[in-house]
Amino acid sequence: MKLSSNGQANSHPEPDAAIVAEGVAKQYHIGLREQSRDTLLQSVLALVSAPLNNLRQLRRLSDVSDDDAPDVLWALRDVSFQVAPGEVVGLIGRNGAGKSTLLKILSRITPPTRGRVTLNGRVSSLLEVGTGFHPELTGRENVYLNGTILGMRKGEVDRRFDEIVAFSEVEKFIDTPVKRYSSGMRVRLAFAVSAHLQSEILLVDEVLAVGDAAFQEKCLRAMDGIAQTGRTVLLVSHNMQVIQQLCGRALLFEGGRLAADGAPPAVVAQYLSHAAAASLPSAVRLGDELCLNRLSVTQNGAPAGEWLDRGRPFEIHLHYDVLRPVRNLLLGFNVVAGDGANLFRTYDMLSAGLGERQPGSYESVLRLPGGVLPSGHYFFEVVAGLHRLRWLSKGDVRLRLNLGGGRETDVDFPGAVAPLGDWTVTPHGDASHGLNGSNRSDG
C-alpha cells in the first residue's frame, strides 16, 4: 500500500507545512584519543596532570564552536526540507549518516548548532519504546507514566487506556508489576502506548526492529493505521521493505547531508546501489595476490540491501582482481549466525577448481537457495587462502545480512535451520468440511 505524497519540497516555505527545516547543522565534540605513555616517569606525570587534562576534555564536550578542530564531528550539514501535513516520509542512510541526529533535533532532545526548524503541531517521538518503564510498577502505572513522558495528558491516557491495553494483549496482567512480564509483553505494552499518541507529527526511529516476527507484523499494521489517519510521520528504518510499503516520500542521508529526496522506489534504489558497496569503504588488499573491490547482494534479479526475504534465493557477488598468477586459491565465505555460531563455509573452487588463476578482474557469485536459513541476521565473512600454504584473509571483511519473512503471514518458524519442507493436508471423513481457512493450501 502506498500513500500519496502531498508534494515535493520547493524553495519557498509554505505557510502550512508541518515541518520546515532550514539549513540545519549539528556539531559534536568527540573525545580526542589519549596520548600513549612510553616511560614510567611519563606515566606518573600523566597521572598527576590527569585531572587538569580531564577537566579540559570534559569542558570541551559542551563547548559549541564552529571551528574544525580534530575532535569535531559534523553529524548534519546544512539540511533543508519541508514536509506537508499528512505526509509519511522515510529517512534512510547508513549508520552515522545523520538520520537519528535529525530526529533528535526535531524532537527537541538536542538543539541544532546552526539553522532552524519550525514544527506546526504537537510532536511526539517513538525513539525507543518503553523509555521510563519502571520494573516495580504495574502495567497500569507504567502506561500512565510512559504516556505522560511521551507528552500525553492524564485525561488523554484515561480516554485511550482500554484501547492501549487491548492492543497490548496483556489485560490479565495489567495490575502485575512489569518485572514479572516476559520481554515480549513489555515491548507490546510499550508499543501500545506509543501507537496511541495523539499528536499531529510523529517521529519514529527503528521501533519496528523489536520483538518477534509476529509482533513486528502487528507494529507494521499499526504504523499503516497511523499513517492513514492523516498524521505527519517521519520514519527512520533500515528496512527498505518497510520504507517502500509505508512511505510516500523518502529522504536519503549521506555523511550528514541530504543526498536525495523523492519517491521511495527511486531513493531506495539510489541508496542500495551505494549501500551494497558500502560494506567495503575502499578496495581491500588480501595478501599480495588479491584485491577485493566490491561486494554486492542481489535477490529476484535486482540489487538488494541488508534486508532479504528468507524464503527466496539470493546471490552474493565478489568483485576482485587477481594481481599475480595463483594456484590452489580458496576464496569464499564463512557464514556466521548473529549469535556468533559458525554455520558453514563455502569456496568458489567448487566451480573454478584449484588450477592456476591468471591476473585480471573476476566476479565470483555465491547463490544460496531460499528457505534454508531461519529469520535473523548473519555475517558473511570473506575468507581467502592458498590451499595447504597460508591464509590471505580470514574474517577481515564481513557483510551483514538480515533475513526476514515475506509478509504474507505473521507465523514464525524458529529453529537452527529452516528448510520448511512440503506439506500436504488432506481432509478425511467427518473433517472434510473442516478446511476453509483463507490460507488453505490447494493440491
Add this chain to the structure above:
Amino acid sequence: MTTQLKPQSIVIEPAHRRAVIDWRELREYRDLFYFLIDRDIKVLYKQTVLGFGWAILRPVLSMVIFTVIFGGLAQVDSDGVPYALFSYAALVPWLYFSTALSAGALSLVNNTDMLTKVYFPRLIFPLTPVFSKLVDFAISFVLVFGLMAWFRVPPTPRLLALPLFIALMMLTTAGISLWLAAMSVQYRDVKHAMPFLTQILMYAAPVVWSAALIGERFGPTGRLLFGLYPMVGVIEGFRVALLNTGPLPWDMLGVGTLSAAIIFVTGLFYFRRMEVTFADVA
C-alpha cells in the same frame, strides 16, 4: 523568512534565547511531574518487609546512635532537653534534606536513558525528589509528637512557624539540587563526592550539636555567617519551634532565606544554560 506560525507551532533554534522558566511548557507537562513523584513514592519501599516503616526506622536508628555517642559518651550539650529528642527534632529536616539532595543531584545521571530518548522539561527531574521525599518527611515528623509526649515536652504556639521552615528547607534542597544535577551530567565526580558532601553538610549544621554554640563562640556576626548555610536556620528553627529551647533564630533564618533564594535562582540559570547540552554529553 516569514513563516506563518500556528498557535501550537514550535521553533527550534540553536541559540536558545529562552525564558528562564517556560511556564506554558511546565503546565503542559504537569501530569508527568505528578506521575514521576508518584513513581518515586510507590517504588521506594517496594519489595521491602518494613515498607514505610523505614521512614520511621531511619531517623530513630540515627537518633539512637547519636544519643549513645554524642549524648552519652561525648556529653554534648542539648539545650536542656533530653538528647534523644534534641537530635530527633533535627534529624527530621536533616534526613529529608540529605535524601532529597542526593536523589536530586543524581536524578539526571540515573536517568540518562530518558534524557537521550525523549524530550520533556528537564527541570522536572531534580525537582521530583523535592516533593516525593516529603512523604518520608511527614511520616517521621508525626513521630516527633509521640516523642514529645513520652518526654513530657509540651507543644507551644511556635509550631505555627514550621510551615515557613519547611518551605525554606524545600527551597534550599531545590537550589542545591539544580546546581549539582546540572554539573553531574558533565562531571561525574559529583556522583562520587555526594556521600562526603552530605556528611560535611551534616556536621556543618547543628544536627548533633547545639546552635547556641555558634553565638557563644563567634558572636552575632558568626551567627549571620553560619546562617548563610540555610539548613542551619532551618534545623535550629525546627528545634526551637518543637522543643521551645530558646528564641526563634530569625537572624539566621533571614540570611538563610536570602542565600537559599540566590542559590535557587542562580541554579535555575545554570541548569537552563547547561540543559541544551545534556543529551549530547550524557
